[in-house]
Amino acid sequence: MIKRILVTGGSGFLGSHLCDRLVAAGEDVICLDNFFTSQKSNVEHLLNQPNFELIRHDVTHPVYLEVDEIYNLACPAAPGHYQYNPIKTTKTSVMGAINVLGLAKRVKAKLFHASTSEVYGDPTVHPQPESYRGWVNPIGPRACYDEGKRAAETLMFDYHRQNGVNIRVARIFNTYGPRMHPYDGRVVSNFIRQALAGDDITVYGEGTQSRSFCYVDDLIDGFIALMNAPDDLPGPVNLGNPDEFTIRELAEHVVELTGSSSSIVQARPLPEDDPKQRCPEISLARRELGWEPKVKLRDGLQKTIEWFRSIDLDSYRAPTPHY
Numbered sequence: 198m199i200k201r202i203l204v205t206g207g208s209g210f211l212g213s214h215l216c217d218r219l220v221a222a223g224e225d226v227i228c229l230d231n232f233f234t235s236q237k238s239n240v241e242h243l244l245n246q247p248n249f250e251l252i253r254h255d256v257t258h259p260v261y262l263e264v265d266e267i268y269n270l271a272c273p274a275a276p277g278h279y280q281y282n283p284i285k286t287t288k289t290s291v292m293g294a295i296n297v298l299g300l301a302k303r304v305k306a307k308l309f310h311a312s313t314s315e316v317y318g319d320p321t322v323h324p325q326p327e328s329y330r331g332w333v334n335p336i337g338p339r340a341c342y343d344e345g346k347r348a349a350e351t352l353m354f355d356y357h358r359q360n361g362v363n364i365r366v367a368r369i370f371n372t373y374g375p376r377m378h379p380y381d382g383r384v385v386s387n388f389i390r391q392a393l394a395g396d397d398i399t400v401y402g403e404g405t406q407s408r409s410f411c412y413v414d415d416l417i418d419g420f421i422a423l424m425n426a427p428d429d430l431p432g433p434v435n436l437g438n439p440d441e442f443t444i445r446e447l448a449e450h451v452v453e454l455t456g457s458s459s460s461i462v463q464a465r466p467l468p469e470d471d472p473k474q475r476c477p478e479i480s481l482a483r484r485e486l487g488w489e490p491k492v493k494l495r496d497g498l499q500k501t502i503e504w505f506r507s508i509d510l511d512s513y514r515a516p517t518p519h520y
């Protein structure tokens with residue numbers, strides 16, 4: 198039977214790929230977004246589809262709809278975006294969670310929530326299993342996002358225990374691919390944009406900090422697998438690619454794959470509270486969802502580079518100052 202599915206943050210990087218997948222599967226999709234860190238062009242190709250609808254709305258305000266499933270993705274995700282207006286970031290995470298939970302409770306919808314590896318902070322356990330409780334600075338520049346997402350997880354589990362809301366909490370690790378905002382300041386978008394322009398590649402710190410990069414198509418498979426998993430799996434479930442790279446290694450891959458003449462430079466010290474290592478432990482997702490990423494970093498980067506070559510950078514609005 199066709200499902201009515203709400204995707205908050207549906208016009209963003211991950212949200213637009215999820216909408217593509219759900220529309221192609223024939224579901225009735227409502228994409229809700231305030232376009233803070235995205236633009237309509239991400240879902241323009243869906244606008245003439247009869248099973249796709251776009252609503253401009255801010256999740257800090259309640260919304261009344263009748264749906265069977267909700268994917269709650271609305272939240273700025275890149276550090277430069279979420280630090281632009283940190284109070285609003287916490288409001289979006291917390292009030293957004295309360296509003297979608299209220300909606301899910303009222304209409305008995307299943308609710309998938311996009312949490313993050315940032316709930317682990319600058320981790321002292323490596324790789325990070327779901328049981329690790331994290332090392333988060335509650336008053337630092339990343340706290341609006343980290344603590345906002347932690348509070349949203351708390352709300353998810355309290356609505357689940359108290360009101361029986363059917364929740365699915367995913368802890369998403371660094372993901373990249375086409376439709377990342379080219380000026381989001383994240384490492385993959387910065388490096389590719391810089392390499393294609395022949396500008397310096399700006400490594401922060403010595404570039405020895407690590408991240409594990411998941412290609413967007415793999416992640417969306419994980420979203421749908423978790424949403425469709427049996428009802429006794431509220432999560433949290435780590436979703437990410439366990440292949441770990443230093444930021445300097447990432448820069449070297451990007452330079453090689455673009456054939457760029459850019460130099461790799463140490464542009465500034467490591468930002469405050471920047472996690473020094475990050476890698477998902479994904480045995481829970483492997484076991485319970487039969488899910489694991491398939492796309493190797495170099496293959497995913499190649500596709501992302503092709504997309505960056507195809508876009509007109511002047512058509513992108515900066516939600517925050519361009520760096």
Ligand code: NAD
Pocket residue numbers: 205206207208209210211212229230231232233234235236254255256257269270271272273274275278289311312313314368369370371372373378
């Ligand atoms: P994104 O910035 O491209 O997408 C977020 C979307 O939410 C944007 O379209 C934005 O306009 C919208 N939005 C922001 N505030 C809103 C509000 N108050 N009301 C309505 N819409 C609002 O980022 P993304 O990478 O697609 O991230 C999507 C979700 O996944 C976020 O919740 C993020 O925290 C989570 N996540 C992403 C990553 C990643 O690596 N991409 C990692 C961990 C978690």
Ligand code: UDP
Pocket residue numbers: 275276371382383384385387388399400401402406408444467468471472
């Ligand atoms: N980074 C970098 N150069 C850049 C942008 C980011 O060296 O131009 C580093 C950043 O300091 C962090 C890592 O790359 O150590 C990943 O940063 P990103 O903003 O993509 O996401 P994070 O995982 O920190 O949320």
